[in-house]
Amino acid sequence: xxxxxxxxxxxxxxxxxxxxxxxxxxxxxxxxxxxxxxxxxxxxxxxxxxxxxxxxxxxxxxxxxxxxxxxxxxxxxxxxxxxxxxxxxxxxxxxxxxxxxxxxxxxxxxxxxxxxxxxxxxxxxxxxxxxxxxxxxxxxxxxxxxxxxxxxxxxxxxxxxxxxxxxxxxxxxxxxxxxxxxxxxxxxxxxxxxxxxxxxxxxxxxxxxxxxxxxxxxxxxxxxxxxxxxxxxxxxxxxxxxxxxxxxxxxxxxxxxx
Numbered sequence: 001x002x003x004x005x006x007x008x009x010x011x012x013x014x015x016x017x018x019x020x021x022x023x024x025x026x027x028x029x030x031x032x033x034x035x036x037x038x039x040x041x042x043x044x045x046x047x048x049x050x051x052x053x054x055x056x057x058x059x060x061x062x063x064x065x066x067x068x069x070x071x072x073x074x075x076x077x078x079x080x081x082x083x084x085x086x087x088x089x090x091x092x093x094x095x096x097x098x099x100x101x102x103x104x105x106x107x108x109x110x111x112x113x114x115x116x117x118x119x120x121x122x123x124x125x126x127x128x129x130x131x132x133x134x135x136x137x138x139x140x141x142x143x144x145x146x147x148x149x150x151x152x153x154x155x156x157x158x159x160x161x162x163x164x165x166x167x168x169x170x171x172x173x174x175x176x177x178x179x180x181x182x183x184x185x186x187x188x189x190x191x192x193x194x195x196x197x198x199x200x201x202x203x204x205x206x207x208x209x210x211x212x213x214x215x216x217x218x219x220x221x222x223x224x225x226x227x228x229x230x231x232x233x234x235x236x237x238x239x240x241x242x243x244x245x246x247x248x249x250x251x252x253x254x255x256x257x258x
Contacts, residue, residue, distance in 0.1 A: 001029035002238040006142070007082050009033040011065050011122060012092035014041025016198030017148060020226035021089055021233045023048055026055045028234060030087065033059040035074060065092050065122050066113040075125040085129045086141060087237045090119045090170075091148040095163035095200060108162045115166035116173065119147050123177055127186070134184040142239040145181075147174050147190040148229075151252045154192060167192070171248050178246035187245040189236045194252030196224040219254020 008025045012018035013034035019041075026032050026049045034042045039062045046058040061077055063070040078085055093115040098107060123145060130143050152160060153167030171190055178188035195201060195214050204210045205223065215221045232249055235241055250256065 001027075002234065002240070003028045003030035003087065006030045006086040007033065007078075007084055008087035008089065008237070009035060009078065009085060009126060010089040010091060011035045011118065012148075013045050014038055015045075016200065017193065017196065017226045017229045017233075018089070018091040019045045019048070020230035021091065022058065023052070024227070024230040024234045025087065025089075025237070026058065027052055028238075029056075031056045031059070031082075033061060033078065033082070035061050035063055035065065036092070037062060037064050065118040068121055071121045071125050074122075075129065078126065079129055084133050085126055086133070086143050088122065088126050088130065088145045089148070089233060089237065090122055090145065092118050093148065093166075093200075095160050097159045098162070099159055100161045103162060111162035112166050112169075115163060116169045119170055119173060123147075123173075123188075127177075127181065130186055131181070131184050134186060140185045142242070143184075143186045144237045144241070145177065145186065145188040146233050146236045147188070148233070149174070149190045149192040149248060151192055151194040151250065151255055153248075154250065155256060174248065175246045182245060187236075187241070189241070189244055189246070190248045191229060191232050191236065192248055192250045192252070193229045194218065194224060194250075194255045196226055196229060198226060217255060217258050218252070219257055222253065224251065224253055 008030040010022045013022045014036040042060045049058045063074045149170040150167040152164040153171045156164040174190040
């Protein structure tokens with residue numbers, strides 16, 4: 001299995017892509033640490049992992065990853081309870097619908113924090129644990145960070161200017177972090193999903209006209225599933241992607257080629 005003897009931490013692990021990625025990594029042998037704001041959602045993901053034959057029990061830590069203090073607490077927990085970290089998946093995020101001229105500064109700040117500041121804080125504090133672990137090894141074990149960006153980071157989405165800007169920031173932050181962590185052989189990549197069945201798109205996907213528009217403008221003529229993105233995350237986080245760093249993998253069903 002890809003992640004035997006590996007400890008992996010996933011933010012936003014309670015639903016959608018984060019939940020699917022947590023389950024995928026657990027199936028591949030990782031000891032996963034589930035992070036999110038809602039304990040009941042994390043417990044649901046943990047229960048799903050418990051159903052996997054021979055999977056290790058998942059750890060749970062509730063935190064708002066936009067809060068520096070709470071991310072500090074998360075890092076202290078990982079250091080004291082596990083003493084090591086090999087894989088970090090920055091998946092937490094969220095958005096709202098608004099036009100630029102109607103966007104309040106507070107709403108802009110909230111979306112930027114959820115999608116970009118969170119990636120910075122978690123990468124900085126948890127990355128230190130990964131660096132310390134790498135320094136102790138002579139033959140360095142696979143270590144990787146995967147940031148979940150978005151198609152909207154490549155092409156601005158309608159009425160989500162704050163989200164599009166933040167996800168474009170995630171893609172470029174990924175490149176900067178990849179360069180900074182390269183001396184420690186810690187790889188950093190991102191994945192940019194298109195329209196995926198998640199809580200973020202749930203309301204829109206209840207609109208038949210919206211779904212028809214997605215199918216019309218997507219080469220594969222369908223919405224994606226969280227498990228499909230989880231497969232890409234698993235690949236990027238594994239040693240199978242050992243020569244990839246600073247890259248973004250676009251998984252949009254062919255939206256941009258239409």
